[in-house]
Amino acid sequence: MSGTTGRGNLGNIQQGMMVHGSDNQMIGTVEQLHGDGIHVNGQHIPGSAIARVAQNVVYLRGTGAEYMGTASTTGQVRGGAMSTEGEIHVPVAEERLGVAKQQVELGQVEIHKEVIQEQVSVPVELMREEVHVQQRDITDRPVAATDDLFQEGVIRVPVRGEEAVVTKEAVVTGEVVIDKERIVERQEVADTVRKERVEVDERLQGRPRTER
Incomplete structure (x- = not known):
């Protein structure tokens, strides 16, 4: 069977030609011609859907069932x-x-340490010497060669004792323990989502009816 195929078919199509599906089922006739397709039974068929034109018959790529009963629609739903x-x-x-x-x-979490000063008192016992001076009478005795007699002067007697010597030593008296634990808390996350709603307008006996 001779004929043309591809988008170039549009130049060979004339108004009134029969239109068949790929299964050879008749769909209708060409009502109008457009630069990018044809109109059959009120529906637009693009040129890309035309398979070939042979013996004054336009053959479509789809079956007849795909185009029958869809005259009120575009044949393809977006x-x-x-x-x-x-x-x-x-x-x-x-x-x-x-x-x-x-x-x-x-x-x-930041942990800061600072040095503070405080007055501390520590009790301590210290030993010291005390001097007691007393005069007493003795039995007369001859003067010894070591006796310093009839000489003026000052006699110094050292007095000893203990004094507190303060020393400081750093010691560790405690510690700070830093620990982390994981807890689970429930939160609500909200955002805006989109959804499609389908509305079908059907006219029966001139009265519109809307179904959702």
């Missing part, structure tokens, strides 16, 4: 797919909120 029974499936989508977790630094 975002949807057409089944072989002529039903139009319109997907309805919505966004779901997902929450992930990641490690972040929330802050830090």
Whole structure:
């Protein structure tokens, strides 16, 4: 069977030609011609959907069932797919909120040490000598050669004792223990999500009816 194929088919199509599907089922006739396609039964068929033109018949790439019963639609639903029974499936989508977790630094804890001074008293016992001077009479005796008689002077007697010597020594009296633990708390995370709503306007006997 002779004919033309590809997008160049549009130049060989004339109004009134029969239009068949790939299964040779008749869909209708060409009602109008456009630069990018044809109109059949009120629906627009793009040139890319035309498989070939042979013997005054326009053959489409899809089956006849894909185009029958869709005269009130465009034949293709944006975002949807057409089944072989002529039903139009319109997907309805919505966004779901997902929450992930990641490690972040929330802050830090600083520990400061400062040196303070305070007065401390420590009791201690110290020994010292005390001098007691007393005069007493003795029995007369001859003067000895070592006796210093009739000489003036000062006699010094050393007096000894103990004094407190203060020493300081650093000792560790305690420690600060820093520990971390993980706790789990529940929080509510809120955000805005989108969802699609489908509205179908159907006119019966000139009266509009809206279904959702």
